[in-house]
Amino acid sequence: MGINRYQVYKFFKLTFIQIFLMSVAVTCLFPLFWMVRSAFMTNDTIFTDKSFIPKIIQLGNFAQAWTDGNFGVYFLNSIIYTASVVTGIVIVSSLAAYAFSRLNFPGKNFFFYMFVAAMMIPLPGSFVPLFVLMNKLGLVNTRIGYILCMINVGLSLSIFLLKTFFDKMPADLEDAARIDGCGKLGIWWYVALPLAQPAIAVIVIFNSLNVWNEYILASLLLNDNSKMPLQKGLMVFQGAHSVDYPILMAGLTIAALPIILIYLVMQKHIIKGLSSGAIVG
Amino acid sequence: MKRLFCVVLGIFLLTGCAKKPEEQNTITFWHWMTDRQKAFEELAKKYEEQTGIKVKVDLYAPSDAYTQRIIASAQAKVLPDIYGILDKKEIFASFIDSGFVADLTAEFAKDNSEWEKAIFPKAIDVNRFTEGNIYKVKPGIYGVPIDVTNIQMLYNKKLLEKAGIKKAPKTFDEFLAAIEALKRVGITGMVSGWGELWMLDCFASNYAFNIMGEDKIMATYRGEVPYTDPDWIKVFNVFKTLREKGAFIDGIVTKLNKYSEQDFALERAAFSFNGSWCVNVYKDMNPNLQYGAMLPPAIESTFPLKIWGGAGSSFVVNNNSSRKDKAIAFLKWVTAKEQQAYLAQETKNLPSNRQALSSIPEILSDFAGVMDQTTHPTIWSHNENPLVAERYIKGIQSIIIGEKTPEQVAKEVQEIKEKELKKLRKE
Structure with missing residues (x-):
């Protein structure tokens, strides 16, 4: 019994796909591995020790990064900012997306395209007017000012994603809810939001990442160290000309952990959210 | 719901918009x-x-x-x-x-x-x-x-000793002899971050000042002296000579300064051309590095060799x-003197107050000791047209990699200079 051509083709195709996917995985994971490996090294060995596992393991880098970088305060701030901003974005964007998708009001398309157009403006481009506005409102160096700005940053993409999701929601579900006595807010709360869970998961992870890693806007709007996010702590280890690499890598490892955790917890929803559409309802 | 909204809005307005009195x-x-x-x-x-x-x-x-x-x-x-x-x-x-x-x-x-x-x-x-x-x-x-800063040559004391060199070279001929001696024992001569055009410009400018003096450089920028002048050819020849002697580390024209700093700190080259900030960098990378600072070795004695420096x-x-x-x-x-000495000790930067020099580490003192020989494009009466300056530096890179001769580069730079001068005259 000989091997047929189809089996050979399938074998090579699968092998090629596996090799390609493995190389992509290695490309993604290697920087993480390098970060963790460097976090265990010393300043003396980081440029000389080329071994896979460092010859001298320095566990104290993590403690030093935590204390020198004042991570306790910054960590708490980042948790507050991430939780508030993501909650704000989910509430506002789901309400707005629901309105753009299911309600009729004058200028509906105009306002929606305005939101979409906002995605094209890079954040640094709006720094000066944003700062002037926040200063006029007396919101510079306040937590609420930073949170409101960050909610605004994440709205465009979130509204766009959710509107696409709500557009595919069957009208019958709304009618059924209306018969059961639901108003517009009731339908949004009891029908639309639960159905949009996969899309919301995507919004949560994207925006959590964005807020957790944000620093430039924080340094523009906040003055007090006590209000700064976690990324500020990482700046301590980077001088104008020199960088304390092992401590910085230990700090980065600490900073990356919560985001990796969120991703692991929500990955099922994220994949569903990214590939969803036809299954709504 | 409406009440809650009003309360939240009220809190925003009360806490957000209140202006604090100036202290x-x-x-x-x-x-x-x-x-x-x-x-x-x-x-x-x-x-x-x-x-x-x-x-x-x-x-x-x-x-x-x-x-x-x-x-x-x-x-x-x-x-x-x-x-x-x-x-x-x-x-x-x-x-x-x-x-x-x-x-x-x-x-x-x-x-x-x-x-x-x-x-x-x-x-x-x-x-x-x-x-x-x-x-x-x-x-x-x-x-x-x-604080202040300047850019000089650094030498690794241990590597020079290994090559039998007792004193840092002062003239260009002594420098070339040192490169030969280092080569004999398998040590690379010189490293610098010349992948960053401004650093190469800085080194070339040091020799231009030494070979023809400031007045002639400014006259060139004004368009009164051509780049094909023998003095400019001499400047270009500095790089040709160094290349021919094998002075440079491999890939010097693409190297960023941070990588050249790693090379010198890890003793991969005996000389480096770098700024005074390097004291901080080397301290972190190799605290045991034994090095000193020296002026780039002069070629001529008519005009003083000037290095780039000024306010940090x-x-x-x-x-x-x-x-x-x-x-x-x-x-x-x-x-004031006391605070400047403290800052220099703590941050390893050169103090701007010269009275503080006596109380700072030796290597910083080496750097600061030649502050009077510094110059900087920001204080020159004229600066070169950016297009000409770019061709000039890229031309030097071509000489370093052996792609072009000094004469070819001089001709090319002069052609662009004349084109730009023509444009300027039309305006």
Whole structure:
């Protein structure tokens, strides 16, 4: 019994796909591995020790990064900012997306395209007017000012994603809810939001990442160290000309952990959210 | 629901829009230097103990974020009492024009110019606008340098010893002999971050000053002397000679300075061309590195070899601040001998106050000792057209990799120069 051509083709195709996917995985994971490996090294060995596992393991880098970088305060701030901003974005964007998708009001398309157009403006481009506005409102160096700005940053993409999701929601579900006595807010709360869970998961992870890693806007709007996010702590280890690499890598490892955790917890929803559409309802 | 909304809105309005009264005994100081934050905080604490004036030191790093913050704050008219302008001199001039920077000329002149005399003149020059300046700014001194910097050659004492070289070379011939001796024992001669065009420009400019002097360089920039002049060919030949002698580390023309710093710190080359900030870098990378600083070895003796240098970081005082006098007093205090020595010890940067030189580490003293031989494009009467300057530096890179001869490069640069001069005449 000989091997047929189809089996050979399938074998090579699968092998090629596996090799390609493995190389992509290695490309993604290697920087993480390098970060963790460097976090265990010393300043003396980081440029000389080329071994896979460092010859001298320095566990104290993590403690030093935590204390020198004042991570306790910054960590708490980042948790507050991430939780508030993501909650704000989910509430506002789901309400707005629901309105753009299911309600009729004058200028509906105009306002929606305005939101979409906002995605094209890079954040640094709006720094000066944003700062002037926040200063006029007396919101510079306040937590609420930073949170409101960050909610605004994440709205465009979130509204766009959710509107696409709500557009595919069957009208019958709304009618059924209306018969059961639901108003517009009731339908949004009891029908639309639960159905949009996969899309919301995507919004949560994207925006959590964005807020957790944000620093430039924080340094523009906040003055007090006590209000700064976690990324500020990482700046301590980077001088104008020199960088304390092992401590910085230990700090980065600490900073990356919560985001990796969120991703692991929500990955099922994220994949569903990214590939969803036809299954709504 | 509506009630809740009103309550939340009310809280926003009450907490957000209330303006805080200005504190007269607190001055704000914004900077971008992460590695100096602790030292600045210490000085602020000491200053408060001595004067009762509190100094709030705010760090905004990296420098890009700092620049954004300064521009946004200027627009909103909420600049701090003391800040730095990390941009070209024309931006500095525009801040002065807009009334954001205090003129410190009278302060520097007080008590028989005591303050001005204490600081390296080259560092003050960077903050000075002279009579008839091209920016049309009222002549005067507008900034205070808190440290200085310059770019020299570094040599590794241990590697030179291995090659049997007892003293750092002083002339170009001695330097070439040292390169030969190093080659014999398998040690690479020289490394530098010449993948960064400005560093290569800096090295070439050192030799241009040494070979033909400042007047002829400026005459070239004005279009009165061609790049095909024998003196310019001599400048280009410096690189040809060094290449032929095998002085350079592999890939020097694509190397970024941070990688060249690694090479020197890890003893992969015996000489390096680098700025005084390297003291900080080498201390972190290899605390046991034994090295010294020297001027690039001169070729000619008619004109002095000039190195690039001047103010490292400078600060200005907000002209609209109600605490302007207090801010100036603090800057005077920071640039006094004792505080400058402390900053140099803690941050390993060169002090701007020359009286502090006696109390700083030896390597910093080596660097600071030649501050009088520094120059910088920002204080020259003319600067080269950017297109010509780019061709000139890229031409030198071509000589280093053996792609072109000095004569070819000189001809090419001169052709672009003539084209640009023609354009200028038409305008």
